[in-house]
Amino acid sequence: DSGVTQTPKHLITATGQRVTLRCSPRSGDLSVYWYQQSLDQGLQFLIHYYNGEERAKGNILERFSAQQFPDLHSELNLSSLELGDSALYFCASSFSSGSLGEQFFGPGTRLTVL
C-alpha cells in the first residue's frame, strides 16, 4: 500500500458526461501528479500540483481540469467525455516538487466511457 488513495476505483459513464476523480496523497506529501494510462498512448503525464498551485502541465486536454485543495487532496475533472478518454487514471504524490522525484502511485481509477 503506497498510502495514496483514489476514488472511485471504477467508473462507467456515457459519452458527453462529466466525471470527477479524487486523489488523497500520502500524509505529508505536498505534490500531486496525474497520469493517464491508455492502450494507445501508454502512460502520460497530465498535470502537477504542489501545495495548491499548478506547477506543470503535460498532454492534458482542454476538456480536463484539476485542482488541489487546502487539505492537499486533488480532483481531476473530465468533461464532454469521449470514447477515447477510457483509460486508467493514476495520481501520484511526493513530498516536494523536487528531491529525487520519486513518486508513489495510487491504485488508479479505471474510467470506461460507453
Place this chain on the structure above:
Amino acid sequence: AQKITQTQPGMFVQEKEAVTLDCTYDTSDPSYGLFWYKQPSSGEMIFLIYQGSYDQQNATEGRYSLNFQKARKSANLVISASQLGDSAMYFCAMREGRMDSSYKLIFGSGTRLLVRP
C-alpha cells in the same frame, strides 16, 4: 526531448533464474533520475528502484538491481531469483524537469514479464 525506450514487449523467465529488462534513455540534461515501476495485473504501480545520474554505484533493492551504464545511456533492471509473483508489466521511467519547479516522469512502453514455474 527526453525519451525512454524499452525494446522488449514481452519476456519469459524460469522461476529462480535471473532476468534482465532493458531500458535505454535519451536526454541532454546532465542531472536526471531513472526509475523502475512494476504493474501487476491488478493495475497498481509499485515503485521498485531509483538511480540518479550522479550516483557512483548501481542501485540495489533486495532482489532488484539496476545496471546503470551512463555512457551507453542504459538503465537495465536485473531481477535475481525470479518468483511467480514477479509476473507483471515493468516500466522504466525518467524524471524530467527542474528541482525548483516540477518533476514529471516520462515512461517507456513497458515489458511484460512472465515467470514460468
